[in-house]
Amino acid sequence: MVALKKIGAQTRWFQNPPVILACATIVGEKEGMGPLGHTFDKIITDSHYHEKSWEKAEQRMLQEAMQMAVERAGLSLKDIDFMLAGDLLNQIISANYTARNLEVPFIGLYGACATLYESMALGAMLIDGGFAEYVLIGACSHYATAERQYRFPVEQGVQRPLYAQWTVTGAAGMVLARQGPGPVITHATIGKVVDLGQQDPMNMGAAMAPAAADTIMYHFVDTGRTTDYYDLVVTGDLGTYGKELAQRILINNGYDITSCFADCGVLIYAPEQDAHAGGSGCACSAVVTCGYLLQEIQKGHYRHVLGIGTGALLSPCSSLQGENIPGIAHAVVIEAG
Amino acid sequence: MTQPLEIRKKQYKKLVDEIKPRPPLVRNTVGAFIFGGLIALIGQFLLNFFQGQGLSVNDAGAATSSTLVFLAALFTGLGIYDEIAKYGGAGTIVPINGFANSMVSPAMEYRTEGFVLGVGARLFTIAGPVLVFGILSAWLVALLYHFFR
Structure with missing residues (x-):
């Protein structure tokens, strides 16, 4: 059952x-x-x-x-x-x-x-x-x-x-x-650990992108929703190149989210701040979600948001031992209250 | 999604290589040339200065190295060295002052874990392998020289 x-x-x-x-x-x-x-x-x-x-x-x-x-x-x-x-x-x-x-x-x-x-x-x-x-x-x-x-x-x-x-x-x-005013969480899609053989500890975006794409696809398949249901699909910290990679994988699988796709890591720094591909770390998706995103939802700019936290499961020990860097991604649907 | 994992891994590696930005080789090389050259120039001035003060060539060389190491340590402590290395790259990492930077930076950082198990234990985290393999290869070359000269 x-x-x-x-x-x-x-x-x-x-x-x-x-x-x-x-x-x-x-x-x-x-x-x-x-x-x-x-x-x-x-x-x-x-x-x-x-x-x-x-x-x-x-x-x-x-x-x-x-x-x-x-x-x-x-x-x-x-x-x-x-x-x-x-x-x-x-x-x-x-x-x-x-x-x-x-x-x-x-x-x-x-x-x-x-x-x-x-x-x-x-x-x-x-x-x-x-x-x-x-x-x-x-x-x-x-x-x-x-x-x-x-x-x-x-x-x-x-x-x-x-x-x-x-x-x-x-x-x-x-x-x-359980109750009160504010945006609500209606769905959650728990991701699997995805490993497509990435080993470069400097390239976290490439390690996480397959996991992000996997979770996003399963979310659409599971809910039966189409990509235009969401005003915004936002990943945690894929960075400029990881975002591009996730987008390509999704397009190859028939999900084009280009028009509503953003990444907290890309949003948080300006190009001249010398952060290269963007932000990362637990705080990246956390402060952008709890700050900018929820404020925008409360202002009514976004009504249906699919947020995807992305993580690179890296340890200095395992990468020195030649292990790959797998990725994980969990999606949460946030709707205006 | 339905393809076997090995094929997906290969395809993904191709995609990653396609999207990954290439390092700005020309800019990095020019940066390394300018900053490495500047450090060498300062070294030459110091060497001439110490020789002018009456030191022998060997002693002046040692004094020059010490001064460069001191300056690198000072700049690391002031938080400037990593800013210079961002542009200088290999030009600032390969010379003797890069070695000084690689010892002073962990020393600063691990002070919070105490002087013995923090600074003492971590001082050589980056410089250690350089020393180990430098000494080992010197020893091997000396051994070969001893038997085959």
Whole structure:
């Protein structure tokens, strides 16, 4: 027997679509100077955020963003049934220490840069399943902590290839609720891990594009919708070239979304900001979704949005051992409330 | 979507190579030439200066290297070196000051993990392999020289 709320192979629909009650975003200086700078709630100019290490700064950003989201929802932390969060650091320390400080029942998640969308999908399931009234979700990343974990020390002189992306410094928090005003989550399509043999740790877009295309196609097949149902199909952090790759794969399979396709990684920086192919990191899709996208939905510019969090499942250890870099992508349908 | 995975992998690799931007070889080469040349020029000035101060050729060479290493370390500390290397590329990475940069940058970064297990353990993360294989190949060449001269 097929599960009650399952449609097709990978999609779930929500009987009482959970509401996105409130959001909050904090970003670094570079993101604040970008084209979406005005959509963020707080811009920090000190990359250490008055802390002793970059890791502590990243954790503090996440905690503040999540607390700000709870305040904006008019709730207190006692009202939150579950906190779902994750980040890019080993053992998801930013999320763990935030959960320690917030003292809310916590489910730690790792979905690489797709973490916010993974949290949205799971949070919506918890609420529609009747297990929670309010779920607090969040994700964060920091350029300096990601660079030193995955690549080189920040001050080392290296020439980055043109297809490399820039890890977004920032954090976002979101409160999902069973009822209330705001945009709603109507469907979620959970992606499979897709590996088409990419091995270049500098080319994350190419590693993630097949997963993004796969999830988008399954979403259309499962729901029976056509591409013109959506005003906007937006991926997390494919970057300029990854976006092009995903678009090509989709066209080859008969899904032309060119007219409504965007990518958070492409939106967040201007070309002259020297970020090459665009933004990446958990915070990339998180701050653009919780900032710009939801603001546009609330203004009525978009009514039906398909958001796809994209993650490259890379570890410095596995790539040195010659393993491929697989990708994952989770899609969530956000509709104006 | 229905094709076997191996074929999809091959087709995808072709597509990736088609879309991937090529590195700006001419710009990178010119950048490396100019910045590498500038560093060499500064080195020559220093060498002449030290010799003018009465140092022997060998001593002046050592003093020149030390000064270049010091400057690279200073510029790394000030956060300028990576900005220069962005344009200079190989011209700033290959000379001795690139080596200094590759030691100072992890030293700065791992200070947060303490002096012994942070700075001490991580100081040679990038320079280490260069030293290991440099010393190993010198040793092998010396061995060959010893037996076959």
